[in-house]
Amino acid sequence: MKEKKNIKVRDIIKNAIIGVVLILSIYYSLKGIDLVQLWNYIKTANIWFIIIPVPIMVLSHWFRATRWKVILEPIKKDVKLRNLFATVMIGYAVNNIIPRGGEIVRPWVYAREEKISFSGTLATIVLERLLDLFMLVLLFGIVFIYFSDKIIAVMPTSINYKNIALIILLVAAVIIICFYPPFFEFLIRTLIKPISEKLYHRALDIFNKFGQGFAIIKNPKKYLNLLFQSALIWFLYALPLYIMFYAFSFATHGLDFLDSVLLLVSSGIAFTIAPTPGSFGVFHIVVKLILVSFYGIQPEQALAFATVNHGVGYLVQVLLGGYYIIKDGLGKNIFSISLKKVQEEPEAQNSNQ
DSSP states (O other): OHHHHHHHHHHHHHHHHHHHHHHHHHHHHHTTOOHHHHHHHHHTSOTHHHHTHHHHHHHHHHHHHHHHHHHHTTTOSSOOHHHHHHHHHHHHHHHTTSTTHHHHHHHHHHHHHHTOOHHHHHHHHHHHHHHHHHHHHHHHHHHHHHHHHHHHHHSOSOOOHHHHHHHHHHHHHHHHHHHOHHHHHHHHHHHTTTTOHHHHHHHHHHHHHHHHTTGGGGOGGGHHHHHHHHHHHHHHHHHHHHHHHGGGTGGGGTOOHHHHHHHHHHHHHHHHHSOOGGGTTHHHHHHHHHHHHHHOOOHHHHHHHHHHHHHHHHHHHHHHHHHHHHHTTOGGGGGGOOHHHHHHHHHHHHHTO
16 A cells, blocks of 8 residues: 555656646747747648658658567567557557656557567567667767757756766666676575565566567677668658758758758757657757757747647657557557556466466
């Protein structure tokens, strides 16, 4: 009972923080904006350059599913791409309502459907995120070299290096565990086994199943494939931003494809630091800040671009994800999945095989 109460309190605090970040980011993105002029920019945008990116957005999600298929190979052979794509879109739909919720729902849905380990499937999502983090850092390095003067000018004067160090340590820990599992086994044997034999075996079992999701990294032949697919996914993320430049006549400001990469990387970093449902507010304020600060675009036009780009992507994810949620009969229960529930249900299915 006390544990449930603590979880509820943590959820309330987390949701309150997300709510505050959402409200503040929307407030600051709209601060000083002429709403009439904002609407004029939106309604006069070239509709064709808004529609053309839609299939590209869908294609980027499809290639995310194909990359996931490669990562899943050690766990599940003969994976159907349709099922992976559907699960990817369900995860996006949930993320647009519950920040990071899709990262738990996606492996739960797929593990339940394929009757495989949830822990192993969750590990593939962690590996996915590490690949995305690698691409984000790589792209940041590229745009930082190209836009270094402008980026330094808008960066805060004080940076919390403790948070940066913590992130580096966490990534390093994951890498050590992935490439050298005996290290983690040594830790749990030393720290947990003397306290509880049962808890030790439970932790070891979860770790072994979780390790299945990282099995692909033991096959160096797949590295080039994963790297290529990751680069392709991020290219397809940046391309709609670039195409929509033409919907707002940004070519007159000298914006090119590398500028769309800058917007993608900046909004990606911002969302990583301050996640909100569907990146609402955070995406808008970052894109507006860069377009105004770097290129001298009018704030209303910059926010109109951010609103349209975000709105189209949001609708694609929610409509496709919602379709598969209804089609697969998941319904409202998908938004009430707890971490305890996702750990129990798929594992229980495995034990019944």
